[in-house]
Amino acid sequence: MNIQLFLIKFGEESNKPIKNLVLTSLTITLVYTICSTIYKKYAKGNDPWNRKGFKKIPSPPERYPYIGHMYSLGDSPSTKLDKWHVKHGPILHLYMGIQHWIFVSDPVIAHELMTRHGSVTSDRSNHTFAFEMFSKNGSSKRYLSKAASGISFNKYGKKWKDSRSAVLSILSVPYFDAVAGTIESVADNACGHLKKITENEGSVDPLEYIQMATYHTMIKAVLGKDVRSIDDTVLKDIIWITHKLLRYASPEGDIESFLPKFSWFREQTQLKKDMKSFVELRDKVYTDLIKEAVANNTECWITRAHARKSEYNLNDNDLIVIASDLVSGGGENPCTSLMWLFAALSQYPDIHKRVCAEIDNFVTENGRIPNFLDRLDLPYTCALLKENLRFRNTSNFGIPHRVTKDIEALGYFIPKDSLIVSSMHAMHMNSSVYNNPYEYMPERFLGHTKTWAAESYGKIDERFLFNFGWGRRICPGPYLAEMTIFIVAVRILAQFHIEPTVDVNGKPEFVDLNSFSNKGFTFAPTEYKVKFVPRSNNNLPKDSV
């Protein structure tokens, strides 16, 4: 999400008449807001945010008329929120234009609001792009289905429940375990490229190869299709679709709900057309893939779901949106976590040495690279992957939960229609949960042997990873995500030492772990290059890769 970028970009790119219109709108808005603030101050209304007998939820003072805190969130909303939480407390009220967002950095408060009060806090927002367009909201009469489709951005209701059941019943642990072989082969494919490019060019930006591995895993599991090259059209289209989705599904794609006075903006610019073309391309790419899988009866989620369409009350639109929810969520998040891992290992040699030693010991004893079922034999590796996910989460704020009925919890009053959001970065940097939270310390997770799924779905007081969200909307993918990340990381670390590039004086150029790329939803490192140097001391049998 980057509303500040939106506002700046808008200022740079718009033509003069539009700019004048904006300035006039802003002036009118400013006058209106000042008057209404003065009115509210003196009017004896019943302000739901100042209810008698309830604790006031703090709100950072960096707030502008009408746009509220949107501009102050800056280029890196996650780190801004972390600072605000440290200063003002674990629960914050932000004015996002006319919307009220409650940001939470304390897991117990998040659990209370989004899990214990889940019956009234499991809805999604009426986001113009994510709900209306991406999820094909039928009530807008633009699409054939009567209710919107998909899982991630769909409203809390029967269609969402049916869709989620279709995913959970098919994409279960035995199914995931059957996918392990695919992940191993895509990881080895990525290793080959990382080695070759490092040899030829001295260093490599691993992003495209890691994307190929994680997206291939999802494309194969969900749609039964193999993609073997970074230039594969299906792969490229799907990554493009995901990145557009991540941007449009942020406040940038829903300006009219946040700032209704700017609703004309979408009509005046290319944005609406771009969004329409996006949905058309998404539909075409996924329709073709679904047809192919079903016609060939390929073993994958879509073939099974298609055969059980009536059991889950799903239509063809639903299948398209669910498949794209799964492939985008499952392709992008594990890729981002792996990108953080390689960036971190290239500058923590002791941690790197220790994880490689553990993998090498396993290889020596067993004559093969460990697979996911061997995870308990690799406690340090598992601790490292948990710490990596804690230290640098993959999403800024997960997906907001909409409140459908006023709630009273922990002494707070939260009115209907507010959105509750996990401040993911701040929560994982919360010093009341972790010692030295700003340090990269895998050993903090030694002895935490639960899978990510068991931990995420378990009791709140036994939970130390909050990346997968809360309650009824909790991510259905932690097992597959952990398996993908484990297999790709272990196969790469069994073969390579990851080293920083060096400058002309031979000084290491470390990746900046505090520089974040802004793709909307995701919290990813900025572009970087490292070296994947083959290790000679790994005891790998020749035919094991």
Ligand code: HEM
């Ligand atoms: C590191 C990996 C991943 C992370 C950090 C992650 C994180 C999240 C988060 C924070 C949410 C929102 C939860 C909430 O609203 O409280 C979510 C939802 C979702 N994720 Fe993931 N995810 C990951 C991997 C996956 C994978 C592998 C899949 C596919 C199997 C997946 C599919 C989904 C879907 C379909 C939803 C929507 C759930 C709903 O609204 O009911 N994710 N994820």
